[in-house]
Amino acid sequence: MSQIDGLPPLRDVIAAHGLIAKKSLGQNFLLDLNLTAKIARQAGDLANSDILEIGPGPGGLTRGLLVEGARKVLAVEKDSRAMAPLAEIQAVYPDRLEVINADALDLDPLEHLTPPIRIVANLPYNVGTELLVRWLTPLSWPPVWASLTLMFQKEVAERIVAQPGSKKYGRLAVLSQWRTTPRVVMELPPEAFTPPPKIHSAVVHFDALPAPRFEADPDKLQALVAKAFGQRRKMLRASLKGLRPDIEDVLTSVGIKPTSRAEEIGIEEFCALSRALAS
Template sequence: MTPTKNKQNNILPPLKETIHEHNLLAKKSLGQHFLLDPKINEQIIDLAGDLENKNIIEVGPGPGGLTRAILSSNAETVTGVEIDNRAVILLQELKKYYPQRFKIVERNALEFDLSTLCQAPRQIISNLPYNVGTALLLNWLKQANHWERFTLMFQQEVAYRICSAPNTEFYGRLSVISQWIASCTILKQIPPGAFFPPPKVYSSVIQIIPYKKQPSPALFKAMETITAAAFGQRRKMLRSSLKSINGKTLLAKASIDETRRAETLSINEFDLLARLYLDKQHS
């Protein structure tokens, strides 16, 4: 890792000791699984690349295992967004060691625009709560032009759904929207035993780098409509699944065989359908 900007890092109390003092147990209702292994947390930060002069937001820092690793990098600032007041109290102690670089925001990350928390260049690095990870990602993809990169941990199956190619088991609506907006790559698999409490499944760290050219809000909404219809009845032919939005006409204009199924279409074909649908709405 790059040299730390904080000279006091070596006197931080052990993370497990801090958790024990605060009796911080993971809440299933919040989708919490704490990643405590410092080596794995450091590996995740290494995968995030050079953080020099970057402003980092971490959603759901919990007891601060990954937070410590981010703060030990050359990141300019770190903002933790945490809904659990128990964790916020613990994180306030960590802030004492990094008073200039670490800020804590006690809010629900689903309910506001995270890009307002810091200046560009911004990145999000997070071990996301399992129960809201997909919803958070879709929110961020709608404003991807505000973000330089995302380094995120999801349940393995969700990571597959984000990164899968057409004609594969996990290719679906989330794959199309994610890869339409950004380059998506699985970087690392993490076993259940690395977490406390251990989940029932493996987790994956993925890298999402938004493309420089982003769709308008209207086009993004059109893509949401097209993919919701197409994958809402994924085993049906497109002429049936897209019937409610006059899909027969759209498919003809796009020169797409109406007997195909949604999982066979490429990102570019979905992009064309979304643009044709938007044009139709404006005509």
């Protein structure tokens, strides 16, 4: 699928604008429009949603989202070199694509979007985890977004969906599964990208739950799991000893053995421990 909208193939776009991927920006471009359209479809019915896309680069996923019927796409791109190719897409979809040259970490996209909102992005590897944690931990829930459809390194995707007892189970799994239902919906090999990264990639779709699975303060829960998994080889009585002098008693009070390690503790237990520490 080299042409889906009358625009040139992405390889021609990159060549015409000299848009060579920069490692410093975590860029690896996905040029196959078959794949970008498939990723867009993983986000569900887009016709009645505004879409936030982070790091569109030359616009392959942007074009997929628009072709798949997104009501509006807000494309936020830090790299000013991508403004020219994105402007060419905007000329074809003047009422449905807005492009902002900004760092996604510094931007409040709500000023530009109307709910329902879905976030769909081939996230730059260097900011993907930080953005995900921000989206998962707003103070109020449900969030402004209905779903996330995000590409990560495959290893990160596996950590997001990992279960207790697994070596990959950690902070991202707890925060993701506490408030959403995440699932891996696609995997992509290195050769799908230009330049090819050294790792495989995967797309994870998150559906926001109406309410968290268990009651907990998001900031306190995040701080707790960060400390617990920061020293995951240690028993919890050791890794959490800085939180309370009576940490062993607090652990026991919520049914957690002080000799347990973080990877053995389920989300419900972490939430109960968070509440106990807060009280």
